[in-house]
Amino acid sequence: MQEKERNRGMCILQILVQCCDRFFEVLSDDVEGTELTVEDGVGRTLLDLFEEVTVDDVAICFSSHLGMGFHRCSIQICAHCSCQGFSLLPRTKEHIRLSVEKGISTILKELFGSVSVEYVSMRPASCENGNALCCI
Numbered sequence: 001m002q003e004k005e006r007n008r009g010m011c012i013l014q015i016l017v018q019c020c021d022r023f024f025e026v027l028s029d030d031v032e033g034t035e036l037t038v039e040d041g042v043g044r045t046l047l048d049l050f051e052e053v054t055v056d057d058v059a060i061c062f063s064s065h066l067g068m069g070f071h072r073c074s075i076q077i078c079a080h081c082s083c084q085g086f087s088l089l090p091r092t093k094e095h096i097r098l099s100v101e102k103g104i105s106t107i108l109k110e111l112f113g114s115v116s117v118e119y120v121s122m123r124p125a126s127c128e129n130g131n132a133l134c135c136i
Contacts, residue, residue: 010052010125011083015042015104017075021113024071028062035060037111042077045103049096051085073112077104080125093122 026034039058046053056078063072086096101117108115 009082009084010080011122012125013046013077013079013081013100014119014121014123015075015077015079015100016118017077017104017108018072018116018118019075019108019112019114020070020072020116022069022071023113024073025111028071028073031060031062034111038075038077038108041107041111042079042104045107046079046081046100049087049099049103050081050083051087052080052082054080056080075108083122097122 026037028034035058038060039055042058043053043055046055057076058078059076061074083091083096086099088095088099097120100120104120105115105117
């Protein structure tokens with residue numbers, strides 16, 4: 001399938017999350033393993049919301065030094081989702097954004113404790129003659 005056809009009706013989700021807690025259920029010195037764990041959990045969460053999902057990238061940055069025994073990390077996630085296949089109603093951009101935020105928060109709290117979703121942005125994955133192919 002050509003790239004243009006693959007992206008038809010797809011949206012790119014960009015998500016930024018901040019985590020801060022005394023204990024994480026992941027090891028900060030195993031960034032690659034933690035990224036794979038987060039990718040799997042985020043992918044499963046997004047599949048509950050969308051018919052088709054591809055998690056393109058997960059990047060985690062652990063802070064090396066914080067006082068009072070707290071650990072901190074930032075997580076950036078990029079994924080392609082079929083916005084036309086969103087499973088909940090209404091299919092508005094705001095409802096999609098809030099549903100993604102809630103689902104991501106739930107799965108990441110299990111791994112990182114305190115979680116703050118800084119933003120969830122959506123944009124069409126491709127355009128044809130200047131017209132967005134995403135339904136939102």
